[in-house]
Amino acid sequence: MKTIFSSTFLTLTIAAVGIFFSSTGCNKKKDTIAKIYVRDASNNPVVSAEVIVYGENTNPPNSGSQNPVALRDTTTTNGSGEAIFNFNDVYQKGQAGVAVLNIKATKDGQTGNGIIKVEEETTSEETVFI
Numbered sequence: 001m002k003t004i005f006s007s008t009f010l011t012l013t014i015a016a017v018g019i020f021f022s023s024t025g026c027n028k029k030k031d032t033i034a035k036i037y038v039r040d041a042s043n044n045p046v047v048s049a050e051v052i053v054y055g056e057n058t059n060p061p062n063s064g065s066q067n068p069v070a071l072r073d074t075t076t077t078n079g080s081g082e083a084i085f086n087f088n089d090v091y092q093k094g095q096a097g098v099a100v101l102n103i104k105a106t107k108d109g110q111t112g113n114g115i116i117k118v119e120e121e122t123t124s125e126e127t128v129f130i
Contacts, residue, residue: 045081
């Protein structure tokens with residue numbers, strides 16, 4: 001009787017520990033999204049505007065560093081005037097922040113500029129007027 005109780009208790013303990021570690025050990029990474037709203041002077045959404053987000057090299061020109069800026073992406077706004085960028089492949093779990101990027105939006109010869117700070121595992125938003 002004592003052996004059956006000990007075996008059952010040991011089995012339940014191992015199962016509980018296994019469940020605990022399997023449920024807390026792997027936190028799924030959430031999406032890291034940048035959403036740019038492009039508006040005209042009347043605050044109306046601008047559809048089909050080209051939106052470019054890009055980083056700039058922060059090293060001084062004579063620092064000896066020749067690292068080109070690797071982060072640059074382009075898309076067009078949707079029917080609501082939104083340009084959506086997914087940075088899941090850029091953000092690594094545990095990283096503090098993702099990027100501070102310049103924004104350039106253009107349509108029909110009009111241009112607007114801005115800056116967006118892309119935060120990890122959230123949707124960062126910014127509005128640009130053209």
